[in-house]
Amino acid sequence: MTYAERVLEQAIKNNPGEPEFQQAMTEILPNLQLVIDKYPEYEEAGILERIVEPERLISFRVPWVDDKGKVQVNKAYRVQFNGAIGPYKGGLRFHPSVNASIIKFLGFEQTFKNSLTGLPIGGGKGGSNFDPKGKSDREIMAFCQSLMTELYKYLGADTDVPAGDIGVGAREIGYMFGQYKRITGAYRGVLTGKNIIYGGSLGRTEATGYGLVYMTEKMLETKGQTFDGKTVAVSGAGNVATYAAKKCMELGAKVVTMSDSGGYIYDADGINLDAVCEIKEVRRGRINEYLEFNKNAKYYEKGLIWSVPCDIALPCATQNELQADGAAELVKNGCKFVAEGSNMSTTPEAVEILHENKIFYAPGKAANAGGVSVSVMEMSQNASHIPWSFEKVDSELKTIMCNIYAAIYETAERYGMKDNLMAGANIAGFEKVAKAMLMQGAV
Numbered sequence: 001m002t003y004a005e006r007v008l009e010q011a012i013k014n015n016p017g018e019p020e021f022q023q024a025m026t027e028i029l030p031n032l033q034l035v036i037d038k039y040p041e042y043e044e045a046g047i048l049e050r051i052v053e054p055e056r057l058i059s060f061r062v063p064w065v066d067d068k069g070k071v072q073v074n075k076a077y078r079v080q081f082n083g084a085i086g087p088y089k090g091g092l093r094f095h096p097s098v099n100a101s102i103i104k105f106l107g108f109e110q111t112f113k114n115s116l117t118g119l120p121i122g123g124g125k126g127g128s129n130f131d132p133k134g135k136s137d138r139e140i141m142a143f144c145q146s147l148m149t150e151l152y153k154y155l156g157a158d159t160d161v162p163a164g165d166i167g168v169g170a171r172e173i174g175y176m177f178g179q180y181k182r183i184t185g186a187y188r189g190v191l192t193g194k195n196i197i198y199g200g201s202l203g204r205t206e207a208t209g210y211g212l213v214y215m216t217e218k219m220l221e222t223k224g225q226t227f228d229g230k231t232v233a234v235s236g237a238g239n240v241a242t243y244a245a246k247k248c249m250e251l252g253a254k255v256v257t258m259s260d261s262g263g264y265i266y267d268a269d270g271i272n273l274d275a276v277c278e279i280k281e282v283r284r285g286r287i288n289e290y291l292e293f294n295k296n297a298k299y300y301e302k303g304l305i306w307s308v309p310c311d312i313a314l315p316c317a318t319q320n321e322l323q324a325d326g327a328a329e330l331v332k333n334g335c336k337f338v339a340e341g342s343n344m345s346t347t348p349e350a351v352e353i354l355h356e357n358k359i360f361y362a363p364g365k366a367a368n369a370g371g372v373s374v375s376v377m378e379m380s381q382n383a384s385h386i387p388w389s390f391e392k393v394d395s396e397l398k399t400i401m402c403n404i405y406a407a408i409y410e411t412a413e414r415y416g417m418k419d420n421l422m423a424g425a426n427i428a429g430f431e432k433v434a435k436a437m438l439m440q441g442a443v
């Protein structure tokens with residue numbers, strides 16, 4: 001057994017009943033053995049045992065009062081996974097599925113993602129099993145305030161800086177930021193994704209989606225192609241999906257699908273994004289309401305979004321949304337590119353199918369790193385008290401995404417796995433964190 005295999009086996013035992021976290025480790029660790037073969041001193045220093053164990057996992061109760069006057073209780077977490085290269089950075093997710101396994105898998109992935117950005121940020125993640133669906137504005141505020149009343153103790157501009165994720169957008173960040181300020185009496189850059197009028201960054205809302213498309217553009221370029229005239233399947237209907245779709249359209253592609261947890265829409269004419277924004281951002285409604293805007297579109301409650309024929313698939317909803325059956329459909333219909341807007345969108349079986357069939361595939365830890373990158377630009381603007389223009393943010397974002405692509409592509413090639421961007425991302429993300437850990441001693 002190799003060192004990586006031994007550590008993985010033990011880590012799986014140490015984290016029983018946590019399938020998502022086990023999956024993320026199983027996906028990453030085998031690639032890291034290749035680095036260990038080159039630098040045996042990493043084994044001596046216990047780098048792998050340390051990298052799979054979060055520095056700390058904070059778990060706490062969030063009591064709040066609903067509109068009927070009843071006390072509700074949710075579970076919340078913050079994992080401060082790895083701080084070797086900078087303050088912990090990563091979003092907060094509000095979704096009924098949230099548990100320790102999901103937060104740990106996300107925090108683990110975030111460590112590699114943040115390293116890939118080339119920016120000085122460590123990996124963190126958090127969230128709650130609170131379900132924002134159907135809640136009033138006041139209930140959302142009460143929940144956010146209660147969560148921050150506990151979480152504020154662990155935050156700091158140089159310590160831990162959360163942001164949004166599924167179920168957490170500018171509204172939730174605003175309520176949490178207001179509560180942080182009320183408790184501490186200080187305006188500090190402890191959250192990113194703020195509205196621009198009180199210290200947010202232009203371009204943060206668009207960043208993950210735009211960044212995803214900038215990376216996909218590089219993938220297409222490698223194969224001598226462009227977005228022009230391509231058909232794209234996008235899943236999800238949050239800010240990642242929406243702005244990914246917008247940028248694809250700007251580049252001359254047609255986006256034909258979007259989805260939410262209820263089902264997916266197929267619009268052969270190309271999705272009308274104004275309608276999606278009206279439904280999701282203004283009404284906070286369901287994607288099936290899209291039929292009110294285009295009667296020719298179709299809505300499917302069941303069935304696979306990935307069975308819609310496309311050249312490029314951009315999963316932007318949630319983890320494990322692209323499984324073996326979906327991957328087989330993509331292959332069958334001639335799809336050639338998959339890039340993940342959501343974290344760990346693709347199951348290991350599906351990744352294998354994509355690789356076997358030469359579909360060029362970029363994992364979320366590289367392809368969706370644009371969001372956290374612009375978050376760091378927001379931190380920088382907060383620290384200097386000088387706002388940046390949209391053009392400056394967007395051009396920095398583009399540079400970062402191109403650099404990440406170059407790094408993962410080159411790393412995969414250097415390790416004899418040309419076109420395996422997953423291996424390239426795992427190794428390139430690891431190299432920097434491991435070196436930093438070694439330099440800082442056994443901490």
Ligand code: GLU
Nearest residue numbers: 090091163164165372375
């Ligand atoms: N939740 C996002 C991610 O998965 C953004 C994190 C951030 O901006 O800190 O990377």
